[in-house]
Amino acid sequence: MIKTNSLKKYFFLALIFFSSISNAQKKFTIVLDAGHGGSDIGANRKYDFGYPMEKDITLAIVLKLGAMLEANKNFHVIYTRKTDFYPSLTDRTDLANSSKADLFMSIHVNSSPSRTATARGTETFVQGPGQNRENLEVAKRENDVIYLNDKDKQTLASYDPNSPESLISLKIQQSKYLEKSLLIGGYIEENFDKGGRFSRGVKQTNLHILRMSATTSVLVETGFVNNPEDAVYLSSEQGQKKTADEIYDAIQKYYSKVNNSPSPTIVVKEKPVETPLKNDFRILLMSTNMKYTDGHPALRGLKYILPIKENGFYKYYYSVTNFASIRDNNLKTSKDAGFRNAYAVGFIPNQKLNSGYYTIEVAVSESKLSNSSPILSKLKDVEREKEGRTFYYTWGKASTLEEAVALQDQLEKMGITDTTLQKVNK
Incomplete structure (x- = not known):
């Protein structure tokens, strides 16, 4: 009814x-x-x-x-x-x-x-x-x-x-x-x-x-x-x-x-048509050996951040665009948030690494994970590496950043969150 x-x-x-x-x-x-x-x-x-x-x-x-x-x-x-x-x-x-x-x-x-x-x-x-x-x-x-x-x-x-x-x-x-x-x-x-x-x-x-x-x-x-x-x-x-x-x-x-009919009380500035850039641009906020999750105070309230781990350091990239005006605005937003040394970094879309690969860091632990742990019970072919007293667990391989993001999204659908992209240089 x-x-x-x-x-x-x-x-x-x-x-x-x-x-x-x-x-x-x-x-x-x-x-x-x-x-x-x-x-x-x-x-x-x-x-x-x-x-x-x-x-x-x-x-x-x-x-x-x-x-x-x-x-x-x-x-x-x-x-x-x-x-x-x-x-x-x-x-x-x-x-x-x-x-x-x-x-x-x-x-x-x-x-x-x-x-x-x-x-x-x-x-x-x-x-x-x-x-x-x-x-x-x-x-x-x-x-x-x-x-x-x-x-x-x-x-x-x-x-x-x-x-x-x-x-x-x-x-x-x-x-x-x-x-x-x-x-x-x-x-x-x-x-x-x-x-x-x-x-x-x-x-x-x-x-x-x-x-x-x-x-x-x-x-x-x-x-x-x-x-x-x-x-x-x-x-x-x-x-x-x-x-x-x-x-x-x-x-x-x-x-x-x-409509090409400017009002007498409104001054409309002419803006040139903006052409998309060949590269995608992200704003590098900082590089540190500390791993931060979404909402951490160190990120100063910024969202939509992509961390990429490389050579033991976590690089935190903010936002992405292929327009110069938005890139410049994203840089301003980053600096206004307190990241005074932030700068724009260009990424060639779908570029394959000449050597090495991307993988996903799925866990960092001071103790060895058991096979019945939530992550190891869901994933096969997880690699483990020990540095000092810390165990690092990674999964998957990809040749482009976009492929790595797709793997990360796949993990999120499985309920595995707080993962980090990692670039492995060979």
Whole structure:
């Protein structure tokens, strides 16, 4: 039996969908997506002042932003939700695609592994190939609700971000939208920065909510819910309104730019078309003999870090991109976080090592692991090496960094986490 609330929800979705068809041809159509909703509360944290939840903050910002856009005769606004329920990821992107939207914008609130974050500020994501671990980790964090219903499971389960076929089709599908996504993402982060927020910049990553949208698409992280300062700001009426204002101004700038009709009150700076670089660039934060896991204070609140062990030292690389502007912004973010000696390192995609190989360090122990241990009971052909009083366990061999990341992802699916890529020189 279909419940009354369900009927209302589907009637509402049908209404906004059909109304969009008649208006989409006349106006610049924007689909606003308030992240999460319903039983999926998203990022959250309890404080003395209350219990901020991502689903509530995103909806409040979207409704404020939508009201301003609706008052502008140039824009037609479609919402994936205007109340507290969970549309599937498929429903959200299907709505954007079927309405022929000119822009899809998903609003979110960030969180980091530690209970109280030193990480803070905003960041805007655009679609990228996601060929390495830090990008995949971002995707997992935002897509951890991907199987909330059967529709998402049927539609999305076959997507393998590690397969060459998926990566090739992904690049073809999104290349024509990437330039515009970078443009509006830059406007958004510029406005946040001018408004006094700490901008972490525009970044590329592989998210279903962006990958499946056949239009210009951005995902905006408006702050960290486990950072007390960000949480207070985003929970306040003033903070939500200012966030919406800054995004609205960015949309106006973007609209003027793509329609070649600059507003007399808005100065739009010409930005040259950015050509992708041949190499991927990661930011080397530090090299140390200490092994740190996600959320460790030594990482200063930065996420999506790829550690690579080489010659007994762990090298910690932050983020990845093949665009110079994002590379430079990632370097700035690293230095602002306290890594003053950080610098960019180029990686040739899918380059095979001339000698040696990559392997995965699966365990480090002061005592010898038994064959019944969780790791040795799941894996075959694990190699053990003893240095001093410490045992090091490694598994697998790969000739490229991308292949090694795929092995690491395979281990995570088996429940083996906190592993480290290791480069073995021969």
